[in-house]
């Protein structure tokens with residue numbers, strides 16, 4: 413990590429984010445229900461897992477807060493602990509970064525359907541996201557990363573919330589193109605990127621997808637906007653093994669996809685579902701070295 417701020421670093425070259433956290437935490441013994449709460453009850457474990465990503469070459473690590481909005485925490489019985497969990501997660505990530513990596517506040521969807529598909533009203537959504545983002549900003553983050561959104565009707569309020577709760581913090585937003593060229597709600601890469609930049613996002617991109625169509629989505633984003641592009645693919649396409657969804661792309665295969673993403677103009681890379689420190693290591697080798705182009 414250089415002394416320059418995150419935005420300058422994001423504009424000047426390749427940056428690596430981290431890989432999956434949920435699966436790593438569950439491998440360390442956390443239940444799906446308590447993954448967010450572990451920032452408070454098991455900060456040492458969260459810190460160790462994040463440090464593994466720093467050691468693997470991540471320039472940016474994400475707080476363990478993908479499901480830390482009030483709505484998501486309420487499903488696990490922790491709905492009144494948003495600020496406590498977000499602040500604890502930020503402090504843990506800062507310790508793991510240890511001056512060697514930037515810290516991104518990870519903010520995921522509420523799990524509720526936005527209007528007109530469901531009942532979540534835009535103004536309510538702004539309040540929900542602002543509550544989490546305010547706590548991260550108070551504890552000190554280098555950027556806010558809104559990720560895995562599939563509906564602009566939910567992502568736009570999240571962007572508004574970030575602008576309100578953390579006006580001086582750089583903002584990145586990614587959508588999950590889980591239907592190939594589109595998200596489940598029919599958003600394509602060009603539409604997503606244009607709209608998000610128009611709303612003031614400093615970095616835009618895609619996560620939680622994989623394959624040829626993801627490369628096309630990023631190429632469409634590159635043609636539509638001129639801000640840095642971020643892509644965090646899954647470790648392959650989902651496969652059903654013994655009734656469980658697994659992502660089985662090996663680090664080498666994952667890194668080959670990253671090279672193609674680099675060719676279409678992506679400069680910020682990381683991993684989503686199923687990725688591990690080994691995937692980040694392969695990524696660093698693939699996109700940072702001359703042989704990785």
Ligand SMILES: [Zn+2]
Nearest residue numbers: 620646684685
């Ligand atoms: Zn994912």
